[in-house]
Structure formats: C-alpha cells, structure tokens
C-alpha cells in the first residue's frame with residue numbers, strides 16, 4: 492500500500508457501463524491524491540456548455556455509441572498533461588478502443604510514462620442495469636450517487652457541494668442495452684490488449700462499494 496502511494500499510481504479502469512469505474516476512481520483519488528480523469532464527464536461538460544464538441548458528441552452519447560476516436564483523444568490529451576498529474580492519475584472510460592489505447596501509449600511515452608495497472612472491473616448484466624437505473628449525478632461536481640445503494644443525505648441535493656442531482660439521459664434501459672453492446676464489440680478487446688502487456692488485474696465488482704474497493708487495494 493505505502494509503495495503504491497509513493498509510486499503516484501497511473502491506473503486505467505476498464506469495465507462495462509455501471510461496473511463502478513467512476514465510483515472506484517473517486518475512492519482512488521481520495522486514497523492516493525491521483526487525479527480522476529473521466530472522458531464521460533469531460534464530454535458531458537462540453538454538452539452542458541453547448542460547445543461545438545458537445546453538440547457533436549451528444550448524438551453519439553444518447554444513442555449508446557462511442558464518440559469518434561479523434562474527438563476523445565484530443566480532449567484527453569489536453570487534460571492528461573495538466574497540473575497535478577505528478578501525483579498520478581486514474582483514467583475512467585478511456586481508452587475504449589484499440590486505437591485509443593495506441594494513442595494513449597504514444598501520449599504517455601512522450602512523458603516517459605506507462606500505466607502501472609489496468610483494473611478490469613467485472614459485474615453481471617442484471618447488477619449493471621439495477622445500478623444504472625438508480626444512478627444520480629451532481630450537475631456541479633459530478634459526484635455519483637444511487638437512489639438505494641448510495642443515496643444523498645438530502646433528496647436531490649449533492650452532499651459535497653449542494654448542487655442539484657440529475658439522472659443521465661443515457662441511463663434509459665434501451666440506451667443502456669446499446670451501451671453494453673458497444674462495450675462488448677469495441678471495448679472488451681482491450682482486456683486482451685492489456686493482458687498481453689502484463690498490466691491487467693481482474694477485479695470482481697459485484698459487491699458493495701467498500702468491499703469492491705478493498706479488492707482493488709489488494710490488487711494494487
């Protein structure tokens with residue numbers, strides 16, 4: 492554990508929608524001070540600010556498809572080299588295609604870095620659907636809640652910053668099914684990609700958040 496802190500870990504979280512990547516990323520951030528980089532949150536910010544990138548991304552996101560590689564690579568590249576990255580980072584939702592993984596290797600190698608661990612969070616489909624149908628997120632600080640599993644203290648209000656909680660537009664059952672299909676076809680091949688590089692660790696993520704985080708700590 493102490494060794495990992497000293498290393499300023501560079502961690503990639505892999506796993507289907509609803510496996511708990513965002514939740515575990517926040518716990519890793521609190522434990523190690525590593526920066527949480529979520530391409531989903533970055534894209535939702537662009538949508539909220541109605542930027543040209545956000546307008547382009549929205550249609551893909553609401554249909555459960557991936558946003559084109561070039562767009563996501565450019566948004567990630569501008570953030571991964573920013574201030575505070577010397578404490579390590581947790582990548583949540585990137586890479587999601589073999590092409591993105593290749594681009595990440597290039598970006599990191601320019602900085603003389605490589606991922607320390609790729610954690611492959613695994614949860615069955617019925618658990619995923621239950622989680623996503625009850626997810627709430629803060630419109631201001633992006634903190635994640637669940638109406639039953641992790642409710643806020645006050646209904647509809649973020650414990651952290653007092654922001655308003657909302658339900659993501661892509662958490663409708665039909666869109667969740669499309670996102671799972673996209674995951675199986677385009678993202679699951681990354682499991683083999685990182686296993687071949689010797690950095691992949693499987694994490695059983697179907698228990699509660701605290702238990703899952705304990706498993707993560709054991710793995711790293």
Ligand code: AP5
Pocket residue numbers: 506507508509510511512513514515530531532534551552553555556557558559560563583584585586587591622623625626627635636637638640641661670696697698699700701703
């Ligand atoms: P993104 O925001 O990355 O969504 P995702 O990968 O589908 O993952 P989710 O955020 O839905 O789930 P999660 O695994 O983070 O689970 P969470 O911790 O929230 O991407 C959205 C869209 O943006 C994509 O569909 C795509 O269009 C686009 N996009 C993003 N990145 C892209 C990229 N690189 N390339 C191309 N397009 C990209 O947990 C879910 C719920 O479960 C929460 O309510 C939480 O409270 C609860 N929960 C979590 N863990 C537990 C647990 N252990 N026990 C009980 N409840 C739990």
